[in-house]
Amino acid sequence: MATPVLDKADAAGSPEPGFADSPYITVTMRIRRFNPEISAEATWEDFQLEIDPKERVLDALHKIKWDLDGTLTFRRSCAHGICGSDAMRINGKNRLACKTLIKDINPEKPITVEAIKGLTVLKDLVVDMEPFFQAYRDVMPFLITKDTNEPTRERLQSAEDRERFDDTTKCILCAACTTSCPVFWNDGQYFGPAAIVNAHRFIFDSRDEAGEQRLEILNDKDGVWRCRTTFNCTDACPRGIEVTKAIAEVKRALITRRF
Amino acid sequence: MSTTETPASGIGPVEGDSLYSVDNPAPVIEPPRKRTKKTPKSTRGNFELAAWLFMRLSGVVLVVLVIGHLLIQLVLDGGVSKIGFAFVAGRWASPFWQVWDLLMLWLAMLHGANGLRTVINDYAERPNTRLWLKGLLYTATVFTILLGTLVIFTFDPNIR
Numbered sequence: 001m002a003t004p005v006l007d008k009a010d011a012a013g014s015p016e017p018g019f020a021d022s023p024y025i026t027v028t029m030r031i032r033r034f035n036p037e038i039s040a041e042a043t044w045e046d047f048q049l050e051i052d053p054k055e056r057v058l059d060a061l062h063k064i065k066w067d068l069d070g071t072l073t074f075r076r077s078c079a080h081g082i083c084g085s086d087a088m089r090i091n092g093k094n095r096l097a098c099k100t101l102i103k104d105i106n107p108e109k110p111i112t113v114e115a116i117k118g119l120t121v122l123k124d125l126v127v128d129m130e131p132f133f134q135a136y137r138d139v140m141p142f143l144i145t146k147d148t149n150e151p152t153r154e155r156l157q158s159a160e161d162r163e164r165f166d167d168t169t170k171c172i173l174c175a176a177c178t179t180s181c182p183v184f185w186n187d188g189q190y191f192g193p194a195a196i197v198n199a200h201r202f203i204f205d206s207r208d209e210a211g212e213q214r215l216e217i218l219n220d221k222d223g224v225w226r227c228r229t230t231f232n233c234t235d236a237c238p239r240g241i242e243v244t245k246a247i248a249e250v251k252r253a254l255i256t257r258r259f
Numbered sequence: 260m261s262t263t264e265t266p267a268s269g270i271g272p273v274e275g276d277s278l279y280s281v282d283n284p285a286p287v288i289e290p291p292r293k294r295t296k297k298t299p300k301s302t303r304g305n306f307e308l309a310a311w312l313f314m315r316l317s318g319v320v321l322v323v324l325v326i327g328h329l330l331i332q333l334v335l336d337g338g339v340s341k342i343g344f345a346f347v348a349g350r351w352a353s354p355f356w357q358v359w360d361l362l363m364l365w366l367a368m369l370h371g372a373n374g375l376r377t378v379i380n381d382y383a384e385r386p387n388t389r390l391w392l393k394g395l396l397y398t399a400t401v402f403t404i405l406l407g408t409l410v411i412f413t414f415d416p417n418i419r
Contacts, residue, residue: 186381225307228381254308 024050027107029060031072032114034121042121046110053103057090057113061097074125081238084174088125089114094176094236116179118188132175135191139199139217144210161206168201168246170239177233177243189222193233193243196224200246203253215254224250310373317366324363348416357411364407372400 026048034042047064058079065072076086079098086097090113091105097113105111119127145155171194178184178192199218203211218224224247233243333339350356375396383389 183381186384219305219308221307223307225311226377226380228377251311255312258305258308 023052023054025053025107026050027053027060027102028110029064030110030112031064031124032112033072033124034115035071035123044112051102053101053107055102056098057095057100057102057105057111058086058097060102060111061113072125073123082172084172087116087174087176087179087238089116094180096174096176096238099238116175118179118181118185119175127179129175131188132178132192132194133173135178135195136173136198138191139195139202139214140210141198141202143202143205143208144213145207146209155207157206164206165201165204167241168197168204170241171197171201172239173198174238176236176238177241180232180236182230182232183226183228190226191218191220191223193227193247196227196247196250197241197243200250203250211253212257215250215257218250219254224254227251310376314370314373317370321363321366321370324359324366328359328363348414351411351414352416361408361411364411365404368400368404368407372396 029047029049031045031047032042033045047068049060049063049068051060051063058076061072061074061076065074074086074088074097076098077083079086081096081099084096087094088097089095090097090100091111094116102111113125115121115125115127119129119131121127173194175194177197178194181190181193183190184192196218199214202208203214205211227244227247229244229248231244233247234241234245237243332342351360376393379389379392379396383392
């Protein structure tokens with residue numbers, strides 16, 4: 001068992017001075033600031049702060065916003081990896097600030113934090129998510145049945161049928177995958193991994209009856225065929241969804257449907 | 260009588276009142292894809308599917324064709340030193356090698372052109388740049404394919 005940190009009564013043989021029992025370290029947060037009311041240019045700004053390396057990047061951002069510079073703007077809601085609000089590019093990789101521990105991203109060097117790429121930055125770390133959600137809406141991410149009557153009992157499904165799309169139900173729409181995709185970066189017309197993942201969730205749901213329609217939507221010029229299997233999305237997903245695999249399954253469904 | 264306005268709920272005015280109410284409901288979001296004015300109405304179709312499939316199938320066939328071609332031309336039977344007018348003339352006397360070379364030419368050109376087409380789609384940002392690059396690509400592809408086909412079929416071993 002580790003010695004409790006507060007228990008420092010015995011001064012006998014205190015180790016290295018300064019960092020005696022304190023878990024705190026000094027980290028530099030290098031944040032990409034953008035404020036259209038001040039300048040059309042985004043700039044890097046460094047913040048030095050004392051923080052426990054077991055805390056998260058989100059805690060560091062809170063410290064900056066609450067104690068150092070109240071104008072720092074970012075989105076977060078639940079702060080526990082469920083709401084998907086605080087996806088950002090941390091040390092060049094898309095992650096959730098609330099699921100990234102300081103100690104895991106080499107706090108000896110400055111930690112760079114910037115807005116996710118490919119969407120319009122509104123201020124600091126906040127982007128306009130509208131194109132992302134438009135692509136999401138386009139795949140009709142809701143149950144569609146041909147029978148329009150209100151069901152009188154639950155729509156049942158076997159455990160195997162549920163398992164078929166289990167992986168893609170985990171999406172929290174944080175946009176980490178879509179904004180890590182180089183094809184999306186170019187013109188933003190590609191549907192993007194997140195929309196395809198959410199289409200996959202219904203295409204392979206045995207209760208849903210609009211799989212054909214969704215496949216047709218994703219057969220678009222900017223649909224699944226623009227995927228270059230770079231696996232950036234799979235690497236970026238904070239929920240560990242096998243995004244590229246889901247996209248490949250949609251491609252396969254499109255081909256086997258035709259031939 | 261007091262003239263101060265007290266909000267009915269007792270809560271102060273919230274920053275940015277709700278935009279929508281019963282009389283002014285939130286807009287209904289149409290499911291079909293409509294992103295920008297420039298986005299064409301229907302970009303669906305099976306062209307991208309066919310192109311994707313073609314890349315895979317032609318790739319597999321090309322592995323056989325190209326490795327066979329390289330072996331014959333550069334490795335087997337004396338290697339590169341044997342290649343000359345007579346060697347090519349001898350090979351193209353047989354319809355088998357004519358078809359082999361024709362298939363290789365067509366598949367390699369279309370495979371490469373389609374690959375470049377996707378690269379242009381991915382990297383060219385302005386529509387005009389895209390248009391010109393693709394125009395150049397298609398012209399070069401058609402020219403090379405036609406010229407190659409012409410040569411394979413009209414090759415005259417007795418040319419002076």
